[in-house]
Amino acid sequence: MTAAVTFNNVSIIFGKDPDAALKLVDQGKSRDEIGHETGMVLGVADASLTIEEGEILVLMGLSGSGKSTLLRAVNGLAPVVRGDVAVATKAGPINPYKTSAKSLRDFRMHVVSMVFQQFALLPWRTVAENVGFGLELANVPEEERSRRVAEQLELVNLTKWANRKVNELSGGMQQRVGLARAFATGAPILLMDEPFSALDPLIRTRLQDELLEFQRRLKKTILFVSHDLDEAFRIGNRIAIMEGGRIIQCGTPQEIVKNPANQYVADFVANMNPINMLTAGDVMETGIAASASETPVSGNAAPTTPLVDILDALARKPGNIGVVDNGAIIGTINAQNIIEGLTRHRRKDG
CATH class of the missing domain: 3.90.1280.20 (CBS domain Like)
Known part of the structure; x- marks a missing residue:
C-alpha cells in the first residue's frame, strides 16, 4: 500500500521554550510533569504513524490526549518543534512545515480538506453557496463550480435544499453540507475532527453509515478524531489510541481488543461491546x-x-x-x- 500521510517522531509543544520541554520528553516525563517544570504544554510527543491511501484511521483518546493536535499537523496548523510530517501529493510528498507559502496555500486548497465539529458554515449563504465556498476561494470558474456543487449535493441527498439558507436545516443536514463542501474540493485527504459528536445518537449513527457509504464510492484517505469508542470501532480500518500526547497503540479494532498494549488500553476498551x-x-x-x-x-x-x-x-x-x-x-x-x-x-x- 502507499502512504498518504506519515508522521515521523513528531513532537508538538505549545510555549516559548520548546527545547526545555523536549529534554523532559526524552526523559519520558508526563505532560503534567513537563507543564509543572517548564510551563510548556505538551501537545504530542514523538508520534510516528503512517496513514495509508484510502483508509480511515481514527485517532482515539480522552480529552487532552493530543488527538486533535496531531490531526492539525497534517496541514501545518500545529506547532511541530521536532520530527517530520510527509503528505503525499501528485508532485511528490510535501512537509507542510518546510514548503513555501504559495505551496502551502495550494496544498490546503487541493490536497487536504477539513470537516469540523461545529460545521463552520456561513449562515448568510445558501446550502449550494456553502458547498462551493472552497471552490470559490480556489478561483474555480463558475460553470465548473456549479457542476461540482451539484454533484456533491446529490451525493449527500441535499439537492432539493440547494437554495435554502443553512440555518433552515437540521444539525444532521448541516453536517452533510460540511461533508459535501469537503468532498467538492476534490481533496484526496479529509481531516475530520469529531464531526458528529455534537449530534444526537440516532443522527450520529446515520451519518456514520453515510460516511462509510461515501468512502466506498470515493475512497478518500480519512484521518478521523473521536472520543467515542463505538464510533471509532465502527468506522475505523485502524485506530490509534493516544494518552498524554503519546500514541500508545495502533492497530485494527480486533487487534486492539484482543491484544491491548497495556493496562490503559485494556481499561479503555473494557466496556466495548464485543x-x-x-x-x-x-x-x-x-x-x-x-x-x-x-x-x-x-x-x-x-x-x-x-x-x-x-x-x-x-x-x-x-x-x-x-x-x-x-x-x-x-x-x-x-x-x-x-x-x-x-x-x-x-x-x-x-
Whole structure:
C-alpha cells in the first residue's frame, strides 16, 4: 500500500521554550510533569504513524490526549518543534512545515480538506453557496463550480435544499453540507475532527453509515478524531489510541481488543461491546465437530464477516452458517457457537 500521510517522531509543544520541554520528553516525563517544570504544554510527543491511501484511521483518546493536535499537523496548523510530517501529493510528498507559502496555500486548497465539529458554515449563504465556498476561494470558474456543487449535493441527498439558507436545516443536514463542501474540493485527504459528536445518537449513527457509504464510492484517505469508542470501532480500518500526547497503540479494532498494549488500553476498551468487533472466524466451530454437524448449512460467510451480520442471517434463517475460505468450508457457526465465543471473550477480558 502507499502512504498518504506519515508522521515521523513528531513532537508538538505549545510555549516559548520548546527545547526545555523536549529534554523532559526524552526523559519520558508526563505532560503534567513537563507543564509543572517548564510551563510548556505538551501537545504530542514523538508520534510516528503512517496513514495509508484510502483508509480511515481514527485517532482515539480522552480529552487532552493530543488527538486533535496531531490531526492539525497534517496541514501545518500545529506547532511541530521536532520530527517530520510527509503528505503525499501528485508532485511528490510535501512537509507542510518546510514548503513555501504559495505551496502551502495550494496544498490546503487541493490536497487536504477539513470537516469540523461545529460545521463552520456561513449562515448568510445558501446550502449550494456553502458547498462551493472552497471552490470559490480556489478561483474555480463558475460553470465548473456549479457542476461540482451539484454533484456533491446529490451525493449527500441535499439537492432539493440547494437554495435554502443553512440555518433552515437540521444539525444532521448541516453536517452533510460540511461533508459535501469537503468532498467538492476534490481533496484526496479529509481531516475530520469529531464531526458528529455534537449530534444526537440516532443522527450520529446515520451519518456514520453515510460516511462509510461515501468512502466506498470515493475512497478518500480519512484521518478521523473521536472520543467515542463505538464510533471509532465502527468506522475505523485502524485506530490509534493516544494518552498524554503519546500514541500508545495502533492497530485494527480486533487487534486492539484482543491484544491491548497495556493496562490503559485494556481499561479503555473494557466496556466495548464485543459483537461490534468480533468476526465469523472468532466464533466458528472447526474440525470434526463442525464437519459432523447434523444441522444443514443455511448460508455461507467469509472468516472476516462481522459477527453482527452473522446474527442477522441467523435471525432470518436459524441453523448453521458455513465459514468459507478459498472455496472450502473451514468451520460452521450457530447460535450456541456465538454464545460460547462471546463468553470466551468476556472471560479473557476479566
